[in-house]
Amino acid sequence: MYKALVIASIMLSSFSANATPESDNLPTQENDNSPYFSFGIGIGYNYAGLGFNLALVSETDFKYIALGCSSVTSNSRDCDSFGVGWIKSDIFDFVNNKHGLGLFLYSESDNVLVKKDAANSRYQSNRIYEYGVQYTYYMNEINNAGFNFGVHLGDSYSKHRDEGYSLGLQVGYQF
DSSP, rough: OOHHHHHHHHHHOOOOOOOOOOOOSSOOOOTTTTOOOEEEEEEGGGTTTTEEEEEESSSSSSEEEEEEEESSSSSSSEOOOEEEEEESSSSSSSSSSHHHHHHHHEEEEEEEEEEOSSOOOEEEEEEEEEEEEEEETTOOOOOOOEEEEEEEEEEEEESSSSOOEEHHHHHHHEE
Protein backbone atom coordinates (compact mmCIF):
# COMPACT_ATOMS: atom_id res chain seq x y z
CA MET A 1 0.00 0.00 0.00
CA TYR A 2 2.87 2.37 0.74
CA LYS A 3 4.28 1.86 -2.76
CA ALA A 4 0.92 2.91 -4.22
CA LEU A 5 0.86 6.06 -2.08
CA VAL A 6 4.43 6.96 -3.09
CA ILE A 7 3.61 6.52 -6.79
CA ALA A 8 0.41 8.55 -6.33
CA SER A 9 2.41 11.33 -4.65
CA ILE A 10 4.92 11.41 -7.50
CA MET A 11 2.13 11.60 -10.10
CA LEU A 12 0.37 14.39 -8.21
CA SER A 13 3.59 16.36 -7.81
CA SER A 14 3.77 16.67 -11.60
CA PHE A 15 0.75 19.03 -11.60
CA SER A 16 1.84 22.41 -12.85
CA ALA A 17 0.32 25.70 -13.89
CA ASN A 18 1.72 28.42 -16.10
CA ALA A 19 2.02 31.98 -14.82
CA THR A 20 2.70 35.10 -16.83
CA PRO A 21 4.91 37.68 -15.12
CA GLU A 22 3.51 41.19 -14.84
CA SER A 23 5.17 43.97 -16.76
CA ASP A 24 4.90 47.70 -16.22
CA ASN A 25 4.66 48.36 -19.96
CA LEU A 26 2.19 45.65 -20.96
CA PRO A 27 -1.26 45.01 -19.49
CA THR A 28 -1.71 41.55 -18.01
CA GLN A 29 -4.18 39.14 -19.56
CA GLU A 30 -5.60 35.97 -18.04
CA ASN A 31 -4.66 32.73 -19.76
CA ASP A 32 -7.82 30.95 -20.99
CA ASN A 33 -5.87 27.68 -21.30
CA SER A 34 -4.78 27.55 -17.68
CA PRO A 35 -5.40 24.28 -15.79
CA TYR A 36 -8.62 23.93 -13.78
CA PHE A 37 -10.23 21.33 -11.51
CA SER A 38 -12.98 19.06 -12.77
CA PHE A 39 -15.28 16.60 -11.00
CA GLY A 40 -16.56 13.41 -12.65
CA ILE A 41 -18.74 10.39 -11.90
CA GLY A 42 -18.76 7.01 -13.60
CA ILE A 43 -17.63 3.40 -13.59
CA GLY A 44 -14.16 2.06 -14.39
CA TYR A 45 -10.60 2.80 -13.32
CA ASN A 46 -10.96 6.55 -13.97
CA TYR A 47 -13.60 6.42 -11.21
CA ALA A 48 -12.09 3.69 -8.95
CA GLY A 49 -14.84 1.19 -9.73
CA LEU A 50 -18.22 2.84 -9.26
CA GLY A 51 -17.32 6.28 -7.97
CA PHE A 52 -16.00 9.75 -8.68
CA ASN A 53 -12.80 11.58 -9.53
CA LEU A 54 -11.22 14.97 -9.03
CA ALA A 55 -9.06 15.97 -11.97
CA LEU A 56 -6.65 18.72 -12.91
CA VAL A 57 -7.43 19.40 -16.56
CA SER A 58 -5.48 21.41 -19.11
CA GLU A 59 -5.80 21.64 -22.88
CA THR A 60 -4.02 18.29 -23.40
CA ASP A 61 -3.68 16.69 -19.92
CA PHE A 62 -6.08 14.99 -17.53
CA LYS A 63 -4.56 14.09 -14.13
CA TYR A 64 -6.95 12.53 -11.62
CA ILE A 65 -7.49 11.02 -8.19
CA ALA A 66 -10.47 8.67 -7.88
CA LEU A 67 -12.41 7.10 -5.00
CA GLY A 68 -15.12 4.50 -5.35
CA CYS A 69 -16.64 1.10 -4.67
CA SER A 70 -15.18 -2.02 -6.26
CA SER A 71 -18.13 -4.23 -5.30
CA VAL A 72 -21.72 -3.39 -4.49
CA THR A 73 -23.30 -6.86 -4.34
CA SER A 74 -25.53 -7.96 -1.48
CA ASN A 75 -22.67 -9.97 0.09
CA SER A 76 -19.98 -7.32 -0.22
CA ARG A 77 -19.87 -3.54 -0.14
CA ASP A 78 -16.22 -2.62 -0.61
CA CYS A 79 -16.11 1.15 -0.95
CA ASP A 80 -12.42 1.71 -0.31
CA SER A 81 -11.02 1.64 -3.85
CA PHE A 82 -8.76 4.42 -5.05
CA GLY A 83 -6.91 5.27 -8.20
CA VAL A 84 -4.66 7.86 -9.79
CA GLY A 85 -3.88 8.44 -13.42
CA TRP A 86 -2.52 10.72 -16.08
CA ILE A 87 -4.01 10.92 -19.58
CA LYS A 88 -2.50 12.94 -22.44
CA SER A 89 -4.23 13.83 -25.69
CA ASP A 90 -1.27 15.29 -27.59
CA ILE A 91 0.41 11.90 -28.07
CA PHE A 92 -1.69 11.28 -31.17
CA ASP A 93 -1.51 13.39 -34.33
CA PHE A 94 -5.20 14.31 -34.50
CA VAL A 95 -6.80 17.66 -35.28
CA ASN A 96 -8.72 17.60 -31.97
CA ASN A 97 -7.89 16.41 -28.46
CA LYS A 98 -10.66 13.81 -28.08
CA HIS A 99 -8.28 10.80 -27.90
CA GLY A 100 -6.23 10.28 -24.75
CA LEU A 101 -3.60 7.70 -23.81
CA GLY A 102 -2.49 7.38 -20.23
CA LEU A 103 -1.22 5.45 -17.24
CA PHE A 104 -3.13 4.42 -14.13
CA LEU A 105 -2.56 2.95 -10.68
CA TYR A 106 -5.54 1.40 -8.89
CA SER A 107 -6.12 -0.41 -5.60
CA GLU A 108 -9.12 -2.23 -4.15
CA SER A 109 -9.84 -4.49 -1.20
CA ASP A 110 -10.81 -8.13 -1.48
CA ASN A 111 -11.60 -10.94 0.93
CA VAL A 112 -9.67 -14.18 0.46
CA LEU A 113 -10.85 -17.55 1.78
CA VAL A 114 -7.98 -18.80 3.97
CA LYS A 115 -9.68 -21.64 5.88
CA LYS A 116 -12.71 -23.71 5.01
CA ASP A 117 -13.98 -26.73 6.88
CA ALA A 118 -17.36 -28.27 7.67
CA ALA A 119 -17.88 -26.06 10.73
CA ASN A 120 -16.87 -22.61 9.47
CA SER A 121 -15.05 -20.54 6.89
CA ARG A 122 -12.58 -17.77 7.56
CA TYR A 123 -11.77 -14.89 5.24
CA GLN A 124 -8.82 -12.53 5.34
CA SER A 125 -8.78 -8.99 4.00
CA ASN A 126 -6.49 -8.48 1.03
CA ARG A 127 -5.46 -5.48 -1.13
CA ILE A 128 -5.16 -5.80 -4.89
CA TYR A 129 -2.96 -3.33 -6.79
CA GLU A 130 -3.27 -2.76 -10.53
CA TYR A 131 -1.29 -0.65 -12.95
CA GLY A 132 -1.42 -0.28 -16.68
CA VAL A 133 -2.29 1.78 -19.73
CA GLN A 134 -5.62 3.24 -20.75
CA TYR A 135 -7.22 4.79 -23.80
CA THR A 136 -10.06 7.27 -23.31
CA TYR A 137 -12.27 8.95 -25.90
CA TYR A 138 -13.75 12.30 -24.81
CA MET A 139 -16.98 13.22 -26.62
CA ASN A 140 -16.36 16.99 -26.18
CA GLU A 141 -12.53 16.92 -26.04
CA ILE A 142 -10.35 16.29 -22.99
CA ASN A 143 -10.71 19.81 -21.58
CA ASN A 144 -14.51 20.18 -21.88
CA ALA A 145 -17.40 18.80 -19.85
CA GLY A 146 -19.07 15.73 -21.30
CA PHE A 147 -19.16 11.96 -21.57
CA ASN A 148 -16.05 9.82 -21.98
CA PHE A 149 -15.52 6.15 -22.80
CA GLY A 150 -12.42 4.06 -22.46
CA VAL A 151 -10.60 0.77 -22.26
CA HIS A 152 -7.66 -0.29 -20.12
CA LEU A 153 -5.08 -3.06 -20.08
CA GLY A 154 -3.42 -3.73 -16.75
CA ASP A 155 -1.47 -6.10 -14.58
CA SER A 156 -2.25 -6.73 -10.93
CA TYR A 157 -0.52 -7.83 -7.77
CA SER A 158 -1.92 -9.31 -4.57
CA LYS A 159 -0.15 -10.73 -1.53
CA HIS A 160 -2.47 -13.73 -1.14
CA ARG A 161 -3.20 -14.81 -4.70
CA ASP A 162 -2.05 -14.47 -8.29
CA GLU A 163 -4.26 -11.93 -10.06
CA GLY A 164 -2.82 -11.64 -13.59
CA TYR A 165 -3.77 -9.32 -16.43
CA SER A 166 -7.00 -7.41 -16.80
CA LEU A 167 -8.89 -5.84 -19.68
CA GLY A 168 -11.78 -3.54 -18.89
CA LEU A 169 -14.05 -0.71 -19.95
CA GLN A 170 -14.95 2.59 -18.38
CA VAL A 171 -17.64 5.22 -18.95
CA GLY A 172 -18.25 8.47 -17.15
CA TYR A 173 -19.19 12.12 -17.23
CA GLN A 174 -16.88 15.02 -16.36
CA PHE A 175 -18.44 18.28 -15.18
